Amino acid sequence: MKIKSIIVGPIQSNCYIAYDEKSSDAIVIDPGEEAGKIMREIDQNHLKVRYIVCTHGHFDHIGAVAEVKKKTGAKVAINKKDIEIYRHAGELAASWGFHIDQPPDPDLLVEDGDEIVAGSLRFRVMITPGHSPGGICLYGIGVLFTGDTIFAGSVGRTDLYGGDMGELKKSFARLISLPSDTVILPGHGSSSTIREEKTTNFFIHELSI
Numbered sequence: 001m002k003i004k005s006i007i008v009g010p011i012q013s014n015c016y017i018a019y020d021e022k023s024s025d026a027i028v029i030d031p032g033e034e035a036g037k038i039m040r041e042i043d044q045n046h047l048k049v050r051y052i053v054c055t056h057g058h059f060d061h062i063g064a065v066a067e068v069k070k071k072t073g074a075k076v077a078i079n080k081k082d083i084e085i086y087r088h089a090g091e092l093a094a095s096w097g098f099h100i101d102q103p104p105d106p107d108l109l110v111e112d113g114d115e116i117v118a119g120s121l122r123f124r125v126m127i128t129p130g131h132s133p134g135g136i137c138l139y140g141i142g143v144l145f146t147g148d149t150i151f152a153g154s155v156g157r158t159d160l161y162g163g164d165m166g167e168l169k170k171s172f173a174r175l176i177s178l179p180s181d182t183v184i185l186p187g188h189g190s191s192s193t194i195r196e197e198k199t200t201n202f203f204i205h206e207l208s209i
Contacts (some may be wrong), residue, residue: 035071058089
């Protein structure tokens with residue numbers, strides 16, 4: 001497995017492209033903006049994008065979905081509890097002074113335990129609400145794509161529509177129970193590991209575990 005990380009948009013979101021080197025099958029995770037930059041990486045590596053996975057529906061994670069889907073034909077996946085946010089992402093972007101092309105309706109509504117498969121890559125969907133009602137993480141092969149659930153040393157905010165601190169605590173506790181050497185690839189900022197977050201993340205003190 002190869003993973004390309006691309007920082008996109010004014011809010012500096014992390015878009016990830018995970019792909020199987022043998023088959024060139026790929027998954028694009030959180031194409032938040034700058035579709036041209038994302039497509040250059042896809043084209044240069046001759047990738048066949050099978051899925052566009054949105055960890056949640058906020059505009060800074062889905063702003064390039066429409067263009068990437070148009071150019072690749074990939075299926076768009078999201079959890080159903082974030083559909084309302086996803087469908088109104090353009091309005092939220094406008095309220096922040098930004099513009100995105102409203103993405104098309106998703107092709108796949110993923111649930112906890114579902115698998116996203118591309119070539120030899122297999123990622124398990126983990127529903128992790130808190131930052132948003134239907135936030136998800138993708139877990140597989142020693143890596144965890146966390147969206148805005150966990151960052152290096154921090155967690156996602158809960159003061160936006162649908163945020164819930166109680167749910168975030170449950171999601172955080174679930175994720176840090178994963179193997180310690182699991183690499184965390186978050187929606188913003190630098191990578192980390194479960195081991196590091198157990199000892200350095202301020203949010204650990206919010207849990208009674």
